Amino acid sequence: NAGVTQTPKFQVLKTGQSMTLQCAQDMNHEYMSWYRQDPGMGLRLIHYSVGAGITDQGEVPNGYNVSRSTTEDFPLRLLSAAPSQTSVYFCASSPDRNYGYTFGSGTRLTVV
């Protein structure tokens, strides 16, 4: 099993550009989430999903879109990148609320 795979690992964007961060898991997990990690602020939840076709907003959803058309994939779209979106992004998945989440290795995004 590959676990949770995130691509790309690094990305530099110009302000106003759009892009999609990819996340795929091969464990048939229903729950998937996107977090951003900024120094001194821990991990903040952007969007999450409890199954294909079901998504909801977390703490900091503005500027990001998600969709969940399959169980395996949960892409995160940046609509118009801003310097405030410079961060490390983590995708995670879990089979249920008691199991614990498996995290990807992260995408380091810089917006200039």
Added chain:
Amino acid sequence: GDSVTQMEGPVTLSEEAFLTINCTYTATGYPSLFWYVQYPGEGLQLLLKATKADDKGSNKGFEATYRKETTSFHLEKGSVQVSDSAVYFCALHASGGYNKLIFGAGTRLAVHP
């Protein structure tokens, strides 16, 4: 809303010292509680968990007990090693219809020989 509060770091210890990292939470219902660890340049790894009151989670010498009366889930280890140097995150997964994993701010641990 639900939240997790951790003691601020960094925590600096000598090898073989006793470790406690405090974690308290606010949540409705009966959340599941977790500790995650992040080594430099890596993603988060699940360290241990407890899913109901009075449960004790343990792994790699680390322990934490789910205390509902004090809404706490403190992380302890009897004898730390240099290899334990990392950032530790306390987290809760809310119960009921709130299917979100919420993290504390993290506590950096540095262990010196």
